[in-house]
Amino acid sequence: MQPVMTGDEVMSLLDNVFPQIHEDGRVYQIASISSGEAVVRFTANQRHLRPGGTVSGPSMMALADLAAYVVILGHIGPQALAVTTNLNINFLNKPGPGAMLATCRILKMGKRLIVVDCAIESKGQDGLVAHATATYSVPPK
Amino acid sequence: MQPVMTGDEVMSLLDNVFPQIHEDGRVYQIASISSGEAVVRFTANQRHLRPGGTVSGPSMMALADLAAYVVILGHIGPQALAVTTNLNINFLNKPGPGAMLATCRILKMGKRLIVVDCAIESKGQDGLVAHATATYSVPPK
Amino acid sequence: MQPVMTGDEVMSLLDNVFPQIHEDGRVYQIASISSGEAVVRFTANQRHLRPGGTVSGPSMMALADLAAYVVILGHIGPQALAVTTNLNINFLNKPGPGAMLATCRILKMGKRLIVVDCAIESKGQDGLVAHATATYSVPPK
Amino acid sequence: MQPVMTGDEVMSLLDNVFPQIHEDGRVYQIASISSGEAVVRFTANQRHLRPGGTVSGPSMMALADLAAYVVILGHIGPQALAVTTNLNINFLNKPGPGAMLATCRILKMGKRLIVVDCAIESKGQDGLVAHATATYSVPPK
Secondary structure (H helix, E strand, O other): OOOOOOHHHHHHHHHHHOHHHHEOEOOEEEEEEEOOEEEEEEOOOHHHEEOOOEEOHHHHHHHHHHHHHHHHHHHHOOOOOOEEEEEEEEEOOOOOOOOEEEEEEEEEEOOOEEEEEEEEEEOOOOOOOEEEEEEEEOOOO | OOOOOOHHHHHHHHHHHOHHHHEOEOOEEEEEEEOOEEEEEEOOOHHHEEOOOEEOHHHHHHHHHHHHHHHHHHHHOOOOOOEEEEEEEEEOOOOOOOOEEEEEEEEEEOOOEEEEEEEEEEOOOOOOOEEEEEEEEOOOO | OOOOOOHHHHHHHHHHHOHHHHEOEOOEEEEEEEOOEEEEEEOOOHHHEEOOOEEOHHHHHHHHHHHHHHHHHHHHOOOOOOEEEEEEEEEOOOOOOOOEEEEEEEEEEOOOEEEEEEEEEEOOOOOOOEEEEEEEEOOOO | OOOOOOHHHHHHHHHHHOHHHHEOEOOEEEEEEEOOEEEEEEOOOHHHEEOOOEEOHHHHHHHHHHHHHHHHHHHHOOOOOOEEEEEEEEEOOOOOOOOEEEEEEEEEEOOOEEEEEEEEEEOOOOOOOEEEEEEEEOOOO
């Protein structure tokens, strides 16, 4: 499964269709898009933190959802209309305040449904901090 | 199952322990806490919207997570340490930009795990816009 | 949302298309199909039990999946081709060996995806023993 | 994370505590238990098949649940009391009637909760046929 857009191309598309993701500054960066996979880097700022300096659950859900969207766009092209239909997330270990990496892999690339697996790590921490699976629905052409 | 805190008491607690939820203004209000249930109202502002005037998926995930926390705090008391371990959400219908109501019910009140069901409606729209189940882990006393 | 098949009609259809569900005897019965809802009764036999006389997790997953299929068939008609795409289940309380009731409600009746909520009780036991949500995909006509 | 039981030892344990898994013949075999991972092989027989020669959804859910239990027992030792609290499964591609391999990896090995990822393949078929995540609760010692 080969990507059809680069990380820069996907980010340009997001800049146009979802400028809201940058409302807190450019906290998301696309580290790479490769065969069936994408890596998105997230740098939490004050509003994503919780007491004790941990990143909030909703920030990780938003990250998983965005990284899933990135790997999908990277492989189907600029189809901004793909929508999340299901997201399941397990919170595994309390993350520190540092940068996070979400690695998303396509598990199924169907004509109507795309299923993605998303592993989230926190820089300098062993093991995963969260793991999600997400399903996106793609409109018929 | 009777609540042990009122909506106002839970909101005061959140004001102290999670002031971040108000960073976009007071978009969350606790409409009610009753036997095994809580209703949280969410008024989206510009940053929660997506093209076409729909509320973003991550905003609904954050709402489900918060409303689950509200019903749990309302029934176990000021135990700020309860943490989400799993959240599963189905996005059902595209919401309009209006206010949302999340109605959360406790499905299981265990000593260690609490499981909650969350139905999200959008004002003036038939049917649900999203449905979530969430599990919180409660630290041993 | 009105049903288009009765419980007896759905059971006849299942007898034809899924005779395997009766391999352990007629353990499943359709108690009712009404507006947006179906109730399926399951009587565990020896092979569904686990040490301590509890019904196995896979038996409850199979029950949730079947009851979801029943409520869907009851509302879309004899479309045997609907297939499960996602099932999420929380096991809430250890069930006793008695009969179980699965009550499934349609949360979303889409043209392509149908989402169902399923609450499982065990006769003579307070509260739910399990809660599931399932998504079925319906082939385009 | 090193295993503390071999596949043969786990199977002997299952033979004692869950003889029911062999009611249809010895359809499950433990292919391997290695660092943080276990592979379980499942050979469907007539009762697991559906029209068209595909393996039923409940059979795959039962396989994911069992393989998760195998990887957990293999790493925590003969603690027969671990119980599933949540299982989420995505059905990805219709499997053929052949043997299946479930590869389960431990995502989090907590004192109270263990989270496992399970990829299911069907022999001779590209890609996964299903993907599950499961959470088991381990009783306090």
